[in-house]
Amino acid sequence: AKVAVLISGAGSNMAALLYASQVGAPYEIVLVASNDPHAGGLSLAESEGIPTFALSHKGLKRAEHDAAMDAAIRKSGAQYVALAGYMRVLSDEMVQRWEGRMLNIHPSLLPKYKGLDPHARALEAGDEMVGASVHLVTTELDGGEVLGQAQVAVMGGDTPETLAHRVKLAEHQLYPRVLGDYVSRGNDPEYLLGRVRALAL
Ligand code: GRF
Numbered sequence: 001a002k003v004a005v006l007i008s009g010a011g012s013n014m015a016a017l018l019y020a021s022q023v024g025a026p027y028e029i030v031l032v033a034s035n036d037p038h039a040g041g042l043s044l045a046e047s048e049g050i051p052t053f054a055l056s057h058k059g060l061k062r063a064e065h066d067a068a069m070d071a072a073i074r075k076s077g078a079q080y081v082a083l084a085g086y087m088r089v090l091s092d093e094m095v096q097r098w099e100g101r102m103l104n105i106h107p108s109l110l111p112k113y114k115g116l117d118p119h120a121r122a123l124e125a126g127d128e129m130v131g132a133s134v135h136l137v138t139t140e141l142d143g144g145e146v147l148g149q150a151q152v153a154v155m156g157g158d159t160p161e162t163l164a165h166r167v168k169l170a171e172h173q174l175y176p177r178v179l180g181d182y183v184s185r186g187n188d189p190e191y192l193l194g195r196v197r198a199l200a201l
Helices: 012-022 040-047 062-076 092-097 118-124 160-187 189-200
Strands: 002-007 028-034 052-054 080-083 102-106 129-136 146-153
Touching: 002 012, 002 062, 012 028, 012 040, 012 160, 028 040, 028 062, 040 052, 052 062, 062 092, 080 160, 102 160, 118 129, 118 160, 129 160, 146 160, 160 189
Parallel strands: 002 028, 002 080, 028 052, 080 102
Antiparallel strands: 102 129, 129 146
């Protein structure tokens, strides 16, 4: 399966997805795109020979920016979009266009702590476990079906920063596995049977 990855920052999850694809994960990264031309992940992708696309959202309407991203994604031939630290809320139109084929990773055990600063909020609440979730993207922010989660134990002395670091290590294991399973589901007899049943109803 062909996948476009959208980033805004360091791109460590993008790198994890990419390296997994190089050692046999069932997908190929055909584009890394960013709304920040200075995102560190872009040069990493380039050095690995992956096509990149960067367009700042500044001065553009959300719908205009999304349309340009969408055009680049389509041109790349991607069948799926993986958001990996993409810090722009997408227009409903863009989300609906990729419904069922767009995934995101969020650093909390959803449905807890949607949105910003999940680690600080988990610490404040006294949670013993934090983690990350890969979910389908819907028009509700961080609200789509959860496809997989990884848990990380909170330790004494943890800060939002130490938690973010440990959760990220877990993210790098989680995202390639969940994306790989998701794009492979078409080969799964149970999944296909479910689809046939749904169509027959
Ligand atoms: C990750 O923690 C991800 O869960 C969140 O943004 C961060 C991106 O980090 N959505 P990176 O750019 O992949 O290193």
